[in-house]
Amino acid sequence: MSRTMNRTALAALSTALALSLGACVGGPASLGGEPPLTPTSRYVLQVEPNLDRIALAVHDAGLSPAQAGALQALAGRYAQAEGGPLVIETPAGDDPVALNQAYAVQAALAGWGVPADRIRLASYAAPDPRAPVVVGFETVRAVVPQCGRTWGNLSRSGDNQSASNFGCAVTANLAAQIADPRDIQQPRAMTPADASRRTVVFDQYRAGKQTSAEAETLIRETAVSRAVN
Numbered sequence: 001m002s003r004t005m006n007r008t009a010l011a012a013l014s015t016a017l018a019l020s021l022g023a024c025v026g027g028p029a030s031l032g033g034e035p036p037l038t039p040t041s042r043y044v045l046q047v048e049p050n051l052d053r054i055a056l057a058v059h060d061a062g063l064s065p066a067q068a069g070a071l072q073a074l075a076g077r078y079a080q081a082e083g084g085p086l087v088i089e090t091p092a093g094d095d096p097v098a099l100n101q102a103y104a105v106q107a108a109l110a111g112w113g114v115p116a117d118r119i120r121l122a123s124y125a126a127p128d129p130r131a132p133v134v135v136g137f138e139t140v141r142a143v144v145p146q147c148g149r150t151w152g153n154l155s156r157s158g159d160n161q162s163a164s165n166f167g168c169a170v171t172a173n174l175a176a177q178i179a180d181p182r183d184i185q186q187p188r189a190m191t192p193a194d195a196s197r198r199t200v201v202f203d204q205y206r207a208g209k210q211t212s213a214e215a216e217t218l219i220r221e222t223a224v225s226r227a228v229n
Contacts, residue, residue: 037162043171047181048143052077053136058101063108071105071135075112078137080180085120086137093129101133109135140182142175144168 054074056067063071078086086109090102102121110116124134147168178184201211 037166040167040171042162042167043145043147045171045175045178045184046143047140047184050139050141051136052081052139053134055132055134056101056105057132058095058098058130060097062101062104068108071108072112074135075109075114078114081137081139081182084138085118086114086135087120087122089122089124089134091126091129091131091133092123093126095129098130098133105133105135140185142178142181142184144171144175148172 052074054070056063056071075086088102088105088109090098106119106121109119148165150164152164175181180188182188204211
């Protein structure tokens with residue numbers, strides 16, 4: 001009799017233990033449980049409006065070499081952004097030196113390929129008529145929600161869920177590395193195909209010749225040691 005009771009108690013204990021362990025594991029989503037998280041499902045990469053601007057000090061001699069370099073870099077970023085107008089803001093007060101600086105900036109931007117109809121001249125309220133000339137344009141930047149500041153006990157989880165910061169580093173690193181945040185909103189259009197190159201490849205293929213371009217000498221001979229450092 002005692003053996004039968006012991007077996008019954010042991011079976012009941014085993015059943016209860018199995019049920020308790022099963023409760024720790026989240027059920028499948030089809031049965032009402034939470035779907036499993038992926039590194040990019042909790043923290044979603046997003047974009048927000050941003051300004052890309054530089055401030056250029058006003059000099060009697062015009063643009064300095066350092067200012068010209070910074071302005072050329074801004075023009076390059078603007079060409080890639082394909083956004084709104086590029087605005088040149090001068091301090092209010094009609095200071096002739098500041099105005100000459102703004103006109104020099106306008107001429108430099110046009111010389112670096114910025115269309116004239118995309119350049120705007122404006123003024124802003126400044127306490128000093130020799131305040132810097134501000135040049136910039138509206139763009140977007142990739143952002144990620146604030147995370148990774150606090151951590152719970154990673155060695156103990158009663159509900160078998162992932163850590164609260166799961167996916168934070170992946171999303172934050174992607175936001176820091178992406179070249180054009182507008183690609184997050186929508187994919188960019190494909191560039192047109194090179195019809196002339198396509199014709200050459202087809203002709204060589206029909207003739208049974210090599211279709212790929214010939215590798216350069218340094219690459220073909222793997223002369224890495226001759227690379228310029």
